[in-house]
Amino acid sequence: MVVIQRVVKATTRKGKKVLIKKEPQVNEGPKRALFLQGRRSSDKLRRLTKDLFDIKKPDAQLLNKKNDITVFEDATPVERFCRKFETPLFVMSSHSKKRPDNLVIGRMYNYSLLDMIELHVENIECMREFACQKIVLGTKPSLVFNGPTWEETEELKHLKSLFIDIFHREEVESVRLQGLEHTISFTATPEGKILIRSFNVLMKKSGTRVPRLELEEMGPRIDLTLRRSKLPSEDLMKEALRKPKELKVTKKKNISVDGLGTTHGRIHVGKQEIQKIQTRKMKGLKKTPEEIKMKRAAKRSADNNNVNKIKKQKLG
Amino acid sequence: MVALLTGSVLNTSTSKYIPTEVHKELKFDLGNLAVFDDSHIDEDNLKTDNRELYLKELNKENVQALINSIWGLPTIRKDEVLLAQLPEPITPVPREKPVPEKRPPTKWERFAQLKGIKKRKKSRLVFDDVTGTYKPRWGHQRANDQSKDWLIELPKQADPYMDAFGEIKENKKGRILKNKKQQNNNNTNTIDVRPQALKKKALEREIVLTKKSTASLGRFDQKLKEEPKIKQAHAKKNKFASNIEPKKARGKEQSINKAILKKVIASIYRPIVKHIITSPFRCSAGALSLLITKVELV
Numbered sequence: 193m194v195v196i197q198r199v200v201k202a203t204t205r206k207g208k209k210v211l212i213k214k215e216p217q218v219n220e221g222p223k224r225a226l227f228l229q230g231r232r233s234s235d236k237l238r239r240l241t242k243d244l245f246d247i248k249k250p251d252a253q254l255l256n257k258k259n260d261i262t263v264f265e266d267a268t269p270v271e272r273f274c275r276k277f278e279t280p281l282f283v284m285s286s287h288s289k290k291r292p293d294n295l296v297i298g299r300m301y302n303y304s305l306l307d308m309i310e311l312h313v314e315n316i317e318c319m320r321e322f323a324c325q326k327i328v329l330g331t332k333p334s335l336v337f338n339g340p341t342w343e344e345t346e347e348l349k350h351l352k353s354l355f356i357d358i359f360h361r362e363e364v365e366s367v368r369l370q371g372l373e374h375t376i377s378f379t380a381t382p383e384g385k386i387l388i389r390s391f392n393v394l395m396k397k398s399g400t401r402v403p404r405l406e407l408e409e410m411g412p413r414i415d416l417t418l419r420r421s422k423l424p425s426e427d428l429m430k431e432a433l434r435k436p437k438e439l440k441v442t443k444k445k446n447i448s449v450d451g452l453g454t455t456h457g458r459i460h461v462g463k464q465e466i467q468k469i470q471t472r473k474m475k476g477l478k479k480t481p482e483e484i485k486m487k488r489a490a491k492r493s494a495d496n497n498n499v500n501k502i503k504k505q506k507l508g
Numbered sequence: 509m510v511a512l513l514t515g516s517v518l519n520t521s522t523s524k525y526i527p528t529e530v531h532k533e534l535k536f537d538l539g540n541l542a543v544f545d546d547s548h549i550d551e552d553n554l555k556t557d558n559r560e561l562y563l564k565e566l567n568k569e570n571v572q573a574l575i576n577s578i579w580g581l582p583t584i585r586k587d588e589v590l591l592a593q594l595p596e597p598i599t600p601v602p603r604e605k606p607v608p609e610k611r612p613p614t615k616w617e618r619f620a621q622l623k624g625i626k627k628r629k630k631s632r633l634v635f636d637d638v639t640g641t642y643k644p645r646w647g648h649q650r651a652n653d654q655s656k657d658w659l660i661e662l663p664k665q666a667d668p669y670m671d672a673f674g675e676i677k678e679n680k681k682g683r684i685l686k687n688k689k690q691q692n693n694n695n696t697n698t699i700d701v702r703p704q705a706l707k708k709k710a711l712e713r714e715i716v717l718t719k720k721s722t723a724s725l726g727r728f729d730q731k732l733k734e735e736p737k738i739k740q741a742h743a744k745k746n747k748f749a750s751n752i753e754p755k756k757a758r759g760k761e762q763s764i765n766k767a768i769l770k771k772v773i774a775s776i777y778r779p780i781v782k783h784i785i786t787s788p789f790r791c792s793a794g795a796l797s798l799l800i801t802k803v804e805l806v
Contacts (some may be wrong), residue, residue, distance in 0.1 A: 216605035223604055280604035302606050334541040336570045339549050357601050360540050366584065366591040367541070372575065377567045382551055389563055393571065399525040402579045407568045409560070432602035441596075 214278065216302075218436050222362035223299075226279035228255040228270075230262070230286025236293050237285035240316045243412040244283060247390070249329055251361065253277045263296050264420060267305045275303045281358055291419065297354055298422075301432040309351050310419040314385070317413040324392055324410045327374045332361050334372055334393075339380035347421045348380060370395070375407070388414040530573040538581065539597025543574040614694040655680070 202208035225248050227241050245254045261269045263284055270282055284296040291312070298308025319326070335356060342352050359376055372393060379387040390411025395403035424432070446458040479487070535544040545566075553562040581592040613621065620626075633642040636651035643651035660672045716738055719726035725741045749761040 216608040218608060220604055299602070299604075301602060301604065306602060332541060334543070334571060334574055336543050336545065336567050336574070338545045338566060338570070340546045342544065343546070353599065353601065356540055356542060356599055360542075360601075363539070363597060363601075364594065366586075366593045367578070369579065369583070369590050369592050372541070372578070375567065375571050377563070377570075379549065379563060379566075381549060381554055387563065389560075389567065391564070391567060391571075397525060398528045400528060402528050402576050404526055404528045405568060405572050405575060407564055407571065409564065413560075429602065431606065433600045434603075434607055436607040 218438050222251045223281050223357060224251045224253060224277070224279040225281040225283060225358060226253050226255065226274060226277055227283050227285075228261075228273065229258050230284055230288075230294070231258060231260055232287045233258070233285055234287035234293055236313055236316050237287060237295065239318050240295070240313055240412065240414065241283070241285050243316075243319050246319065247411065248358070253279055263298070263308060264310070264422065267298075267308075270298070271300065271304055274300050283358075294419070295416070297351075297358070299354065299357060301424075301428065305422070306428065306432060307350055307354070307422060307424040309347065309354060309421040311386070311416040312419050313414065314417060315413070315415040319411050322410050324408045326410060327392055330361075331371060331374050332364065332367065333359055333374040333376050333390075335359060336375060336377040337380075338377060339382075341380040341382065342378075346423060347418060350421070350423055351386070351418070352378070374411075376411070384417060386416040386418070388412070388416065528572060528576065530569050530576065532569060532573060534570060534573050536574065536577055537598040538574075538577060539594050540599055540601075541574070541578075541594075542599065543570050545570050615690075 200211065202211050225244075227245050229237075229241075233241075241254070245252050255273070259269065261284070263270055270284065274280065274282055280300045282296075282298050282300070284298075286294045286296075288294070291310075293313040295311045295313050296308055297311065299306050337352060342348050355378055374390070375393050376388065376390045379389070381387065389409060390413075391407040392410040394406040394408060396406055398404035446460075448456050448458075450456060532545070532547070535546065536542070537544070549566075553559065556562075578592055578594075581594065583590050583592050585591070630645065632644055634645045634651045635641075636643040638652075643649060645651065654676055657676075660676075662668065662670075662672060666672075719729060719738060720741050722729065725743055726738070727740065749764075
C-alpha cells in the first residue's frame, strides 16, 4: 500500500541536506539496524539485544521502551519506526507464554516490509563471559556458513541473506589484509538448529606469505530455532535486487590481457585505398615523358589482346 | 571427536610451521567475505561435550581457506597499507531504497548540452582587492562584497537624490526572486513541447469556452480593452404554449401532447403486438384489430 506523504519542504540549508540524504542514492552506505522490544522482554533477550547492538555499532539504534507491537499481525508500527530512524533492518525481541524468547529479524525496502523471520533463542552466552581481547569497533567480519541445509529450504536461504545483510556492514571494493580480525559463523544443524559463534582471528606466522590462523571465541554464543517467517513476493524481491545502470560494469571491447599480464588491444583500421595514399614525392623516381608514353603503348596493346581473346571466345 | 587435519604436510623442507593449506571443497563469496561449507555436519559431534571445540576446529579450517583465497587476490598499496581488491559479491543483497530516477534536464542543462558548454570548476577562494587577501567567492565574509561598500561612486548622469545603497539591496532581492521562479519552473516536470502557434490557438479556444460557461453566456462579462469580439451565443429558451387557448388555437398544445401520449402507449403496446404476431398461437383477428384501433384512437 502506498502511503501518500505530505511533501516536506526544507526552510534551512541544513534541513535541505537532511532531506537530500534521505533520498534514494546510487551507492548506498551501510544498512542501519533498529533494536526494539515487543510487549515484554526476557533476561536472555535483553542480553542478546545488548550484544548484537554492540556488534552492529555504529550502524544501529537501540530503543529501550516496550511497544505494543505484534509484527506478524501488523507491521506498520515497525515500518513507521524504521522510517523515522532511517533503519532498513530491524531486530524485535518479545517474550510471551506462547512464544518465549522470541526474536524477529526483518528488513525493509523503501520503508515497507520486505521480509522477516522469527527465531526462538534457546541459549545465549554473552560477550562478557568470554575472557579474550575484543575487536575494534566497526571491523568488517568474515562470515562462515556451515551445513548443507542453508541451500535447501527457502526460509534458510532468506535467513542466510538476512544474516549477510545485517553483519556484512557495507560493500567494499578492497580490504586491508591485516584487518580481518573478526569472523562470525552460522551453523545449520540437521535437526534444524542454527548456531552462531563469533571468533577473534589471530594471525600467526607460517612458512608462507599466507598467515596461519588461530581462532579465539570472543563473542556471543547463540543457539536459535526457526519459527514463523514472512518471505517476500517474487516481484518485490526482484525490484529490490535491481542494480542501477551506473553500477553496471561496461566491459571494454577489443582489450585483452594475456597470461603474462601484457595488455593487448585491437584497432580496426578501415579499408585503405592504396592508390590514393599521399606519400612523399621522390623526384628521382618520377617517370620521364618517354617512360609514360611507353607505358601507355604497352597498356593499349594489352587491351587489344584481351579484346581479341574475347572475340575468339565468342566466335569459338 | 573426529580428527580434522588441515591438509597434508607438503613442505619438503624441514619447516617448523604448521601448514596452512586446506583441502576442502568450499564455495566462496569474496565480495562479502563469506565462505559456504556444504559438507555434511555429523550430528554426533554436536551432541557431545566437545561440541564447541568441534565447531571451533571446523570454523578454523573454513576461515583459513577464506584467508588463503583473499591473500591470492590482486593487491594494491595505498598509503603504506596493503589492500586486497575484492571481486563483486555473489550473494545478492537487496537495496534499502529503489534506484533513483533520473530527473529531466533543466532549461540550462538542455541549452548547455546543445551548445557543448562544459562545467568548469571554480576555486572557492578569490583574491580580495580591498584587504589584499584570499577570501571565499561567496557566502559569509566574501571577497568583493558590494553590500559592504561604504562609498558608491555615482556616474555623471545619475540622480544625486537616488538611494544607491537601497538599490543594491533591491537588486539582490530581485535576483533571489528570479532565481526562485526559475527553480520552480525547473521543478515542474511538464515540459510543453507544443510549438508557440498551437499554444496560442489552444489558449484562445479556452478563453472562448470559459466565456460561454456562465449562465448568461458571457453577455455581462467584463471585457478587456483589446479583447476581440466573440460571437455571442444564445441560450435555448423553452417556449411554452398556453394551455388555456381559444378553440381555434387549441390545436398546437393539444396536438403536441397527443403525439407524446401516442408514442408512450405505442411503446407499451408494440411489444405485445409483436408478440401476438410472432407467437405460434393463433390469435383471433378480432382481438388484434381491437388492439390496433385502440392505439389509433388515442
